[in-house]
Amino acid sequence: MDFKVLDHPLVAHKLTCLRDINTKSPTFRDLVDELVTLLAYEATRNVRVRPIAIQTPVAEAAGVALLDPKPLVVPILRAGLGMLSGMTRLMPTAEVGFVGMVRDEETLEPFTYAERLPHDLSGRQCFVLDPMLATGGSLSGCVEFLAERGANDVTCICLLAAPEGVENFRALVDDLNITTTLVVAAVDERLNEHGYIVPGLGDAGDRLYGIV
Numbered sequence: 001m002d003f004k005v006l007d008h009p010l011v012a013h014k015l016t017c018l019r020d021i022n023t024k025s026p027t028f029r030d031l032v033d034e035l036v037t038l039l040a041y042e043a044t045r046n047v048r049v050r051p052i053a054i055q056t057p058v059a060e061a062a063g064v065a066l067l068d069p070k071p072l073v074v075p076i077l078r079a080g081l082g083m084l085s086g087m088t089r090l091m092p093t094a095e096v097g098f099v100g101m102v103r104d105e106e107t108l109e110p111f112t113y114a115e116r117l118p119h120d121l122s123g124r125q126c127f128v129l130d131p132m133l134a135t136g137g138s139l140s141g142c143v144e145f146l147a148e149r150g151a152n153d154v155t156c157i158c159l160l161a162a163p164e165g166v167e168n169f170r171a172l173v174d175d176l177n178i179t180t181t182l183v184v185a186a187v188d189e190r191l192n193e194h195g196y197i198v199p200g201l202g203d204a205g206d207r208l209y210g211i212v
């Protein structure tokens with residue numbers, strides 16, 4: 001797995017505002033949007049392109065266009081939805097699929113409760129959005145699901161990660177034998193006994209959308 005932590009003063013500044021308990025939902029949503037666009041710049045570094053020829057007002061020029069099939073962006077519901085517009089702003093022609101995952105409170109295993117994805121993902125670059133990499137269960141479950149559909153190149157974008165989550169995720173994806181990249185804005189200290197990232201930012205879904 002290729003693992004990148006974005007070391008940039010603007011990212012650190014926006015993350016600081018995001019963590020602040022006094023930041024209300026409308027500002028929180030805007031900050032997530034801006035942060036994801038910054039992360040997406042790094043996460044799309046290896047997006048596949050093909051050469052094309054164009055005409056400028058002055059001369060012929062060589063350029064590139066995104067390769068077909070177009071990349072697929074997959075927000076994990078619910079909190080991943082808050083990251084979608086920041087990603088599609090940078091890649092407006094990408095297609096968007098949805099995966100809803102929840103943890104079974106008895107087995108602690110993630111299961112998929114909703115899914116809207118192309119049936120065959122072979123040859124598709126996939127970009128999974130999930131703000132908090134805590135235990136790694138949902139993100140690993142989602143990547144496993146995409147790999148079962150034939151995806152062999154998956155990049156995951158998270159705002160915050162716990163060290164435990166990164167290691168669990170790494171162990172799973174290394175077994176899958178597909179190209180995997182993880183891009184995060186920061187790795188925090190640890191998980192607490194309730195599964196929250198410390199110091200973290202609290203429940204990302206609640207802070208984005210209110211407690212529903």
Ligand code: URA
Nearest residue numbers: 132134196197203204
């Ligand atoms: N999910 C969240 O929203 N926050 C955490 O700290 C951990 C998981």
